[in-house]
Amino acid sequence: MERAAKEGILLMDIGTEPKTLDPQLATGQPAHRVITALFEGLVIPHPQRDGVVLPGVADTWEHNEDASVWTFHIRENARWSDGRSVTASDFVRSYHRMLTPELGADFATMLYRLENAEAYHRGEIDDFREVGVRALDAHTLQLRLIGPTPYFLTMLNHYAWYPVPVQLIESEGGLTDRSGDWLQPGTIVSNGPFVMEEWKPNSRIRVRKNPNYWDHAAVALEGIDFMPIEDSNTAVRMFDGGELHIASTVPSAVFEQRVAQDDPHLRMGQQLGTYYYLLNVNQPPLDDVRVRQALSLAIDRGVIVEQVTRGGERPAHRFVPDGFRDYDYQGPVHFDPERARALLAEAGYPQGQGFPPLTLTYNTLEGHQRIGEAITHMWQEQLGIRVELQNMEWKTFLERKDQGDFQIGRSGWIADYYDPLTFLEIMISESGNNDSGWENADYDAWIAQAMREGDMAQRNQEMGEAESILMEDMPLIPIYFYSRRWLQDERVQGWHHKMLDNHPYQFVSLRTSD
Amino acid sequence: MGRYLLKRLLQAVVVWWATITIAFVMLKLTPGDPFSTERALSPQVLAQLEAHYGLDQPAWVQYLRYFEGLFHGDFGPSYTSTRSVNEILGQTLPVSLELGAWALLVALAIGLGAGTAAALKHNRWPDYTVMSFAMLGICLPTFVLGPIFQLLFGVQWRLLPVSGWFAADHRILPAITLGLVYGAIIARVTRGGMLEVLSQDFLKTARAKGLPPMEILLRHTLRGGLLPTVSYLGPAIAGIVSGSFVIETIFQIPGLGRQFVQAALNRDLTLVLGTVTVYATLITLANLLVDLAVAWLDPRVRSHHA
Numbered sequence: 090m091e092r093a094a095k096e097g098i099l100l101m102d103i104g105t106e107p108k109t110l111d112p113q114l115a116t117g118q119p120a121h122r123v124i125t126a127l128f129e130g131l132v133i134p135h136p137q138r139d140g141v142v143l144p145g146v147a148d149t150w151e152h153n154e155d156a157s158v159w160t161f162h163i164r165e166n167a168r169w170s171d172g173r174s175v176t177a178s179d180f181v182r183s184y185h186r187m188l189t190p191e192l193g194a195d196f197a198t199m200l201y202r203l204e205n206a207e208a209y210h211r212g213e214i215d216d217f218r219e220v221g222v223r224a225l226d227a228h229t230l231q232l233r234l235i236g237p238t239p240y241f242l243t244m245l246n247h248y249a250w251y252p253v254p255v256q257l258i259e260s261e262g263g264l265t266d267r268s269g270d271w272l273q274p275g276t277i278v279s280n281g282p283f284v285m286e287e288w289k290p291n292s293r294i295r296v297r298k299n300p301n302y303w304d305h306a307a308v309a310l311e312g313i314d315f316m317p318i319e320d321s322n323t324a325v326r327m328f329d330g331g332e333l334h335i336a337s338t339v340p341s342a343v344f345e346q347r348v349a350q351d352d353p354h355l356r357m358g359q360q361l362g363t364y365y366y367l368l369n370v371n372q373p374p375l376d377d378v379r380v381r382q383a384l385s386l387a388i389d390r391g392v393i394v395e396q397v398t399r400g401g402e403r404p405a406h407r408f409v410p411d412g413f414r415d416y417d418y419q420g421p422v423h424f425d426p427e428r429a430r431a432l433l434a435e436a437g438y439p440q441g442q443g444f445p446p447l448t449l450t451y452n453t454l455e456g457h458q459r460i461g462e463a464i465t466h467m468w469q470e471q472l473g474i475r476v477e478l479q480n481m482e483w484k485t486f487l488e489r490k491d492q493g494d495f496q497i498g499r500s501g502w503i504a505d506y507y508d509p510l511t512f513l514e515i516m517i518s519e520s521g522n523n524d525s526g527w528e529n530a531d532y533d534a535w536i537a538q539a540m541r542e543g544d545m546a547q548r549n550q551e552m553g554e555a556e557s558i559l560m561e562d563m564p565l566i567p568i569y570f571y572s573r574r575w576l577q578d579e580r581v582q583g584w585h586h587k588m589l590d591n592h593p594y595q596f597v598s599l600r601t602s603d
Numbered sequence: 604m605g606r607y608l609l610k611r612l613l614q615a616v617v618v619w620w621a622t623i624t625i626a627f628v629m630l631k632l633t634p635g636d637p638f639s640t641e642r643a644l645s646p647q648v649l650a651q652l653e654a655h656y657g658l659d660q661p662a663w664v665q666y667l668r669y670f671e672g673l674f675h676g677d678f679g680p681s682y683t684s685t686r687s688v689n690e691i692l693g694q695t696l697p698v699s700l701e702l703g704a705w706a707l708l709v710a711l712a713i714g715l716g717a718g719t720a721a722a723l724k725h726n727r728w729p730d731y732t733v734m735s736f737a738m739l740g741i742c743l744p745t746f747v748l749g750p751i752f753q754l755l756f757g758v759q760w761r762l763l764p765v766s767g768w769f770a771a772d773h774r775i776l777p778a779i780t781l782g783l784v785y786g787a788i789i790a791r792v793t794r795g796g797m798l799e800v801l802s803q804d805f806l807k808t809a810r811a812k813g814l815p816p817m818e819i820l821l822r823h824t825l826r827g828g829l830l831p832t833v834s835y836l837g838p839a840i841a842g843i844v845s846g847s848f849v850i851e852t853i854f855q856i857p858g859l860g861r862q863f864v865q866a867a868l869n870r871d872l873t874l875v876l877g878t879v880t881v882y883a884t885l886i887t888l889a890n891l892l893v894d895l896a897v898a899w900l901d902p903r904v905r906s907h908h909a
Contacts, residue, residue, distance in 0.1 A: 106865075108683050108684050108685070109684070109685040111685070114685075116640060116642065117640075190647055190648075190651055191651055191655075192651075193648045193651035193652045193655060194648065195640075195642070195644060195648060197645075197648065198645060210647070211647060212647075267655065267685065268680065268685055268686075268687070269685030269686075272685060289694075289857060290684075290686065290691070290694060290695075290857055291695070291855075291856075291857035291858075291861060291862065292767070292768055292769075292855070292856075292857040293767075293769075316767070316855065317855075318766075318855055319852060319861075320852055320853065322750070323753075323765070323766055323852075323853055323854075323855060326750065326753045326754065326757065326758055326765050326766070327757075327765045327766055327767075327855075329757075329758040329765075330753070330757040330758045330761065330764070330765035331761065332757075332764060332765055332766070332767065482635075482868075483635075483868065484633075484634070484635025484636070484639060484868065484869075484870055485633070485634045485635050487635060487639045487640070487641070488634045488635045488636070488639065489634070491639070491643065500641075501641070502641075520643075521643030521644065521645060521646070522642065522643045524643075
């Protein structure tokens with residue numbers, strides 16, 4: 090590792106092997122970590138501050154009064170790794186590909202902010218020129234949105250908005266080809282600070298500094314080795330053995346031990362994610378809001394984070410995790426066993442008498458089991474009701490949830506972008522992620538309004554209104570907000586805690602001892 | 604011998620077909636689909652994906668199409684990777700075979716040496732020592748042994764890399780970890796086989812004739828004494844090749860075992876079938892080779908098949 094540090098090669102793990110590195114087909118954190126090294130969007134995330142962006146491919150931008158039309162000026166010296174200029178039409182053609190239904194891109198919905206994008210993606214209109222993206226000239230890109238979007242820049246950090254080398258993709262199998270032949274080392278062309286040098290599946294992805302990157306002089310690292318390591322215990326041992334500069338997750342057992350040892354490499358911070366139980370509101374007795382409220386009120390979340398998870402998590406007081414600036418809706422979720430018992434009695438189950446058997450389903454993992462055991466014990470203790478625990482293999486569990494074939498289901502959600510909407514929008518009636526069966530017209534209306542609200546303060550208030558309905562009706566029980574724990578070698582500079590875990594690598598460097 | 608081989612090959616074809624069919628049916632009956640994640644896909648995207656991979660067709664059509672591809676040597680596309688199954692197998696199989704070969708070498712070196720030594724010093728302290736260690740080796744699971752080796756050799760003493768599969772020194776810990784368990788079993792089997800031969804009359808004759816002990820061991824004892832060991836190599840090779848998932852995960856080795864388990868968890872049907880086919884082939888082949896070797900070593904078996 091010392092040699093790697095001297096050579097300026099950052100060694101880090103990325104969890105699992107990415108299924109693809111195509112920015113328009115990729116999903117998940119492992120792919121994200123690599124894609125942000127290879128590609129660059131109109132803006133880049135700030136290395137330290139969440140929800141703040143810096144100029145990327147675009148050096149300046151402006152928007153109209155209500156922030157519904159945005160114009161980006163693409164820097165003259167923005168280049169692809171083959172030396173070609175990055176132009177406005179690259180973005181138009183990229184978004185065209187992303188929204189082509191045959192491509193089957195998971196994150197095409199991210200682009201629904203663009204006018205007519207949804208209609209085009211659903212096949213309701215055929216003329217892409219009607220979609221709100223236009224190259225005014227080679228270096229001027231205009232994006233027309235479905236409504237005022239003052240927080241638009243933070244959305245642009247998501248790789249769904251990155252440009253892809255459309256010409257190359259066309260020549261390597263065609264625009265809607267999913268085989269990703271164009272991603273192979275030697276073939277791939279990208280526009281980020283690094284270029285791909287080697288991709289050994291399940292072993293290593295090695296990227297090297299891109300000499301054609303517009304800001305290449307500022308890039309301190311010579312390269313990065315990304316290693317897919319499923320077992321975080323192995324990653325920790327590799328870190329201890331000097332084979333990684335960054336071990337991106339620390340298992341909670343190791344975490345406690347390192348806290349006790351005062352390990353200077355241990356880092357932690359909050360994460361924009363919520364651990365919660367989804368309730369199927371179509372299944373009695375969960376169709377009674379008093380029962381749902383009672384279940385939530387009977388959970389002592391302080392005990393869960395202090396004695397069960399023990400990894401720096403924070404008790405949830407609402408669904409949207411803490412950390413979004415200016416979103417200050419104070420969640421009502423708390424521990425009140427007396428009120429819980431009263432509500433349950435009101436619902437017709439005094440001291441839990443006559444309460445029908447319920448099942449809490451979780452995907453098989455020791456951590457979920459421990460939390461489930463603690464919470465069902467609290468329900469038994471406080472409410473006198475018995476809830477069975479049932480574990481299930483991941484994909485089976487997903488299918489059951491999707492089909493509404495569950496009663497209480499373990500869930501978690503991590504932010505896609507820096508805005509409370511990334512949480513709140515999953516509970517609207519038509520969302521594919523809302524498996525609870527819960528539908529609320531007022532909630533939908535508030536969210537729709539917030540999506541098109543130009544005034545930020547007003548918008549935060551509207552989202553707060555929506556969330557208060559959600560917490561009142563309680564189709565989900567928030568339990569805790571996730572934390573992030575990782576190990577970082579002292580030589581790594583410029584790597585800061587980011588709640589979204591997006592680290593622009595051009596600001597990272599390795600200090601050598603001599 | 605020719606007829607025997609032909610019979611065995613026909614058996615292998617039936618085994619292949621049955622394995623693939625059973626795996627296909629089991630996967631089709633398993634709930635969950637390759638494209639589901641915690642984030643729901645829009646119905647249009649899901650429909651596009653299913654059409655793209657032919658999953659919108661009835662299961663029997665998919666089954667026939669799969670075999671049609673197979674006859675052309677095409678294992679199909681992987682549903683969850685941008686690489687084709689052929690490509691994935693081409694990259695992962697050599698790695699697993701190499702790991703298996705090293706592990707087998709370790710197993711044989713340890714097993715034969717220790718087993719023979721124990722048999723020759725029957726019921727004396729070398730025998731007890733070897734057999735105690737062998738028992739320990741059999742009982743210690745690789746997921747305990749692997750991390751212990753990593754901590755000692757990689758973290759504590761920094762003599763060997765903790766994990767990865769890049770340079771020659773990356774091979775050492777995984778090969779030893781995987782090889783030890785089989786080495787322990789081979790030691791026990793070899794000891795048993797040797798003890799049986801050592802008690803036979805022709806060896807007493809040889810000793811009485813005053814032949815040097817080394818010559819007795821090499822020319823007379825080993826040939827008969829190793830028969831059980833060679834027979835055991837079939838299951839051992841099968842186990843080493845197909846059971847390296849744990850080792851591959853602990854040591855981050857880009858092999859077939861890891862791919863197989865990931866594929867099953869991902870419901871990546873074509874990739875599962877591809878790996879199953881490869882495993883079925885390897886195991887059938889290993890057993891065939893072992894049977895031939897036993898026949899060569901043991902005239903009784905040879906004449907039986909002739």
